[in-house]
Amino acid sequence: MTNNPFPSGTVLGYPRIGRRRELKRALEAFWAGRTTVEELEATARDLRLATARRLVELGLDAGSGAVPGSFSFYDQVLDVVALLGAVPSRFGRDAGDHARGSRLTLEEYFTLARGSGEDSPLEMTKWFDTNYHYLVPEIGPGTPVRFSDDRVVQEFAEARDAGIVTRPVLVGPVTFLLLSKAADGAAPDFSPLDRLPEVVAAYGELLARLAAAGAPWVQLDEPALVTDGHVPFGEVADAVRSAYGTLTAPAVGSGRPAVLVAAPYGGLQGERGDALALLAGTGVEGVALDLVRGALPAAPLPDLASKLVVAGVIDGHNVWRADLAERLSLLERVSELGAGAVAVGTSTSLLHVPHDVDDETRLDPALAGGLAFADQKVREVAVLARGLAGGRAAVADDLAASVAAVAARRAAAGVAVPAVRERLAALTGADLDRAPYAERAAVQRERLGLPVLPTTTIGSFPQTAEIRAARAAHARGELSDADYAAAMRAEVAHVVALQEELGLDVLVHGEPERNDMVQYFAERLDGFVATQHGWVQSYGSRCVRPPVLWGDVSRPAPMTVEWSEYAASLTAKPVKGMLTGPVTILAWSFVRDDQPLADTAAQVALALRDEVADLEQAGIGVVQVDEPALRELLPLREADRPAYLDWSVRSFRLATAGAATATQVHTHLCYSEFGDVIGAIDGLDADVTSIEAARSRMEVVPELAKAGYDRGVGPGVYDIHSPRVPSVDEVAELVALAAGAIDPRLVWVNPDCGLKTRRYEETTPALRHLVEATRRVREQLAG
Numbered sequence: 001m002t003n004n005p006f007p008s009g010t011v012l013g014y015p016r017i018g019r020r021r022e023l024k025r026a027l028e029a030f031w032a033g034r035t036t037v038e039e040l041e042a043t044a045r046d047l048r049l050a051t052a053r054r055l056v057e058l059g060l061d062a063g064s065g066a067v068p069g070s071f072s073f074y075d076q077v078l079d080v081v082a083l084l085g086a087v088p089s090r091f092g093r094d095a096g097d098h099a100r101g102s103r104l105t106l107e108e109y110f111t112l113a114r115g116s117g118e119d120s121p122l123e124m125t126k127w128f129d130t131n132y133h134y135l136v137p138e139i140g141p142g143t144p145v146r147f148s149d150d151r152v153v154q155e156f157a158e159a160r161d162a163g164i165v166t167r168p169v170l171v172g173p174v175t176f177l178l179l180s181k182a183a184d185g186a187a188p189d190f191s192p193l194d195r196l197p198e199v200v201a202a203y204g205e206l207l208a209r210l211a212a213a214g215a216p217w218v219q220l221d222e223p224a225l226v227t228d229g230h231v232p233f234g235e236v237a238d239a240v241r242s243a244y245g246t247l248t249a250p251a252v253g254s255g256r257p258a259v260l261v262a263a264p265y266g267g268l269q270g271e272r273g274d275a276l277a278l279l280a281g282t283g284v285e286g287v288a289l290d291l292v293r294g295a296l297p298a299a300p301l302p303d304l305a306s307k308l309v310v311a312g313v314i315d316g317h318n319v320w321r322a323d324l325a326e327r328l329s330l331l332e333r334v335s336e337l338g339a340g341a342v343a344v345g346t347s348t349s350l351l352h353v354p355h356d357v358d359d360e361t362r363l364d365p366a367l368a369g370g371l372a373f374a375d376q377k378v379r380e381v382a383v384l385a386r387g388l389a390g391g392r393a394a395v396a397d398d399l400a401a402s403v404a405a406v407a408a409r410r411a412a413a414g415v416a417v418p419a420v421r422e423r424l425a426a427l428t429g430a431d432l433d434r435a436p437y438a439e440r441a442a443v444q445r446e447r448l449g450l451p452v453l454p455t456t457t458i459g460s461f462p463q464t465a466e467i468r469a470a471r472a473a474h475a476r477g478e479l480s481d482a483d484y485a486a487a488m489r490a491e492v493a494h495v496v497a498l499q500e501e502l503g504l505d506v507l508v509h510g511e512p513e514r515n516d517m518v519q520y521f522a523e524r525l526d527g528f529v530a531t532q533h534g535w536v537q538s539y540g541s542r543c544v545r546p547p548v549l550w551g552d553v554s555r556p557a558p559m560t561v562e563w564s565e566y567a568a569s570l571t572a573k574p575v576k577g578m579l580t581g582p583v584t585i586l587a588w589s590f591v592r593d594d595q596p597l598a599d600t601a602a603q604v605a606l607a608l609r610d611e612v613a614d615l616e617q618a619g620i621g622v623v624q625v626d627e628p629a630l631r632e633l634l635p636l637r638e639a640d641r642p643a644y645l646d647w648s649v650r651s652f653r654l655a656t657a658g659a660a661t662a663t664q665v666h667t668h669l670c671y672s673e674f675g676d677v678i679g680a681i682d683g684l685d686a687d688v689t690s691i692e693a694a695r696s697r698m699e700v701v702p703e704l705a706k707a708g709y710d711r712g713v714g715p716g717v718y719d720i721h722s723p724r725v726p727s728v729d730e731v732a733e734l735v736a737l738a739a740g741a742i743d744p745r746l747v748w749v750n751p752d753c754g755l756k757t758r759r760y761e762e763t764t765p766a767l768r769h770l771v772e773a774t775r776r777v778r779e780q781l782a783g
């Protein structure tokens with residue numbers, strides 16, 4: 001190959017939720033039974049075509065496969081489950097349907113994602129180091145696997161008929177199986193990778209059909225290749241050779257599209273092995289490299305001579321406008337690698353960024369000028385592609401404008417605030433330490449007077465339609481500040497009364513006033529700005545609006561005190577103040593890239609430290625600092641992990657170590673495989689840690705005990721991600737299991753996570769069962 005097939009450049013994927021969250025609304029209307037499946041399909045088709053046309057309008061070629069076909073109704077990993085018909089047996093799919101290779105209905109597809117009745121859905125977990133969640137496939141020796149779904153082909157044909165030749169994007173077979181878990185009941189030595197040949201055969205069938213439909217390219221995403229995971233590199237390498245050897249072998253079918261393997265989220269050349277050399281040695285026609293997170297390969301690779309390299313020089317994961325002159329220099333160095341052709345691309349799919357900065361009419365123009373959301377990034381790609389082909393002179397004005405924008409951002413007022421920097425510089429090790437735990441525990445026991453197995457919740461109570469409507473009306477100016485505050489106080493009073501009635505021990509105010517646990521704080525801290533329309537998909541139809549952390553962070557005024565204080569005034573029981581921790585605030589924001597994350601985290605931590613002090617001043621004796629994203633930011637490469645764990649733990653301690661000995665500090669972690677961070681959990685030095693545990697049947701508790709953890713622990717006793725109400729027996733069994741795995745005096749009883757996405761219909765009985773189950777286990781322990 002000597003010609004660049006994508007002279008306009010390309011992007012690895014594009015947001016699919018819609019500029020105004022059209023897909024979210026269509027999905028939720030369908031799930032609620034308000035619309036038909038035909039209406040949902042029609043909305044999705046309109047969205048796909050509008051997206052393809054927009055990408056062409058922004059500069060991508062319409063005829064070559066430069067436009068990615070990256071739509072999904074729910075999740076791209078679930079899409080491969082559907083492609084393979086790999087439905088776990090508990091969903092009771094008809095074997096005849098599978099044998100005929102018939103497509104899952106959309107209803108069946110959504111049942112896998114959301115469960116139904118007593119059927120729990122597939123587990124959900126974090127997609128690499130992002131705030132996107134995918135559904136975890138369950139693959140056993142007997143799980144059906146065959147080509148079952150031609151949706152990808154239909155979507156290609158639909159765009160083709162509208163005049164746009166797209167490049168279908170799918171998760172690749174190796175990553176799919178590495179992200180799968182072994183189905184329940186599989187032998188201990190079974191690995192999902194054992195099913196690679198059948199999975200690859202199904203992809204082969206898909207490729208043949210895409211070729212027949214006229215697709216010149218297909219993109220297979222293999223981000224697992226940029227991580228140091230639990231499967232040894234040698235096994236991964238064998239899988240890659242086998243999968244891509246088979247898929248590109250001349251013998252397959254009547255033809256196939258050219259294959260582009262994309263490796264977003266990091267570099268392919270790891271300490272355990274070189275996955276770039278590995279891919280270069282296969283028959284794939286192209287490799288897409290993440291040159292934002294990953295380094296440029298140090299030496300030319302002869303095997304690339306016949307291949308396309310898509311150089312991912314535009315950051316798909318953050319929102320800063322690029323210095324295009326500097327990016328063009330990087331592209332010129334990519335050209336020296338000896339590849340057959342170099343096309344300009346993004347480092348990752350644009351799934352992680354909002355649609356369009358131009359929608360943000362309320363942003364300070366100085367800041368807006370430094371931002372690039374998805375649409376701006378497509379334009380950046382197109383400019384670089386013209387620069388690469390035609391030389392710098394061809395795009396001189398664009399280069400100059402980008403350089404000026406980056407310089408202006410760096411120099412803007414508020415980016416470096418001397419008072420914030422001086423405070424940071426004056427910190428010492430003593431600022432990270434509290435009194436020894438034994439001393440704290442004794443004083444806190446005295447102060448709080450809690451029973452054994454204290455019960456509590458993780459913070460939020462249901463965000464009802466009324467709460468959201470009130471906030472929306474307030475934002476539109478239709479509800480005054482005073483009326484909005486009164487409505488939220490009424491909600492707090494209701495939540496406190498409910499907890500009293502249920503008999504919980506440590507109460508919360510319920511967080512009704514928070515639109516989101518990160519955005520709420522960002523809106524109250526200097527150095528951040530929130531967006532109006534900057535929605536990003538988190539999972540399924542759920543979205544977040546990550547704030548932009550652009551400057552030095554400080555706290556102009558207390559952020560949460562009035563709410564906690566009000567809740568405490570309504571009850572004699574302890575009320576837990578509720579803050580989001582520094583690592584999570586960073587992880588769920590778009591963060592400045594001009595200083596180490598550790599420094600940014602420390603600034604956020606200092607603001608939280610002041611908030612903790614103000615809560616204490618107001619008489620609050622228990623403060624929870626949530627760090628659900630602690631595991632999420634864990635670097636994908638082993639070598640980078642110790643430094644991360646060091647700064648992240650320090651930032652949490654900086655936020656909390658100012659607390660008095662008598663103040664009980666809690667933290668909360670969820671969405672985690674905790675094995676890799678057990679040491680860090682201990683290092684946080686919180687008095688109590690609540691942690692997701694129900695789906696894994698408390699297995700984290702013995703792990704903590706084994707690691708010598710000897711402070712309070714609240715393993716979640718029921719999964720809040722499903723509407724299912726757990727029975728008293730079920731909860732009692734889990735509480736007893738936890739109390740048997742660690743000193744029962746350390747055990748707290750709570751749900752797995754906050755209740756904001758649930759309804760009261762489920763929440764009230766579930767918590768009633770939790771309290772009753774705890775009462776039973778207390779009796780057993782006493783007797």
Ligand SMILES: Nc1nc2c(c(=O)[nH]1)N[C@@H](CNc1ccc(C(=O)N[C@@H](CCC(=O)N[C@@H](CCC(=O)N[C@@H](CCC(=O)O)C(=O)O)C(=O)O)C(=O)O)cc1)CN2
Pocket residue numbers: 131463465468469470471472473514515516517518519538539541542543544545588671757
């Ligand atoms: N940032 C973040 N990341 C996280 C989590 C989290 O809580 N926050 N939790 C984990 C799981 N992820 C989640 C992500 C989103 C939601 C979620 O519930 N999102 C809501 C939006 C939450 C929000 O921002 N709400 C705002 C805006 C709500 C809204 O859409 N309002 C309507 C108007 C409503 C009306 O008029 O009635 C509109 O703007 O159109 C508010 O309450 O103020 C949704 O998609 O529906 C839950 C979990 C991990 N990552």
Ligand SMILES: [Zn+2]
Pocket residue numbers: 458628668669670671752753754
């Ligand atoms: Zn949580």
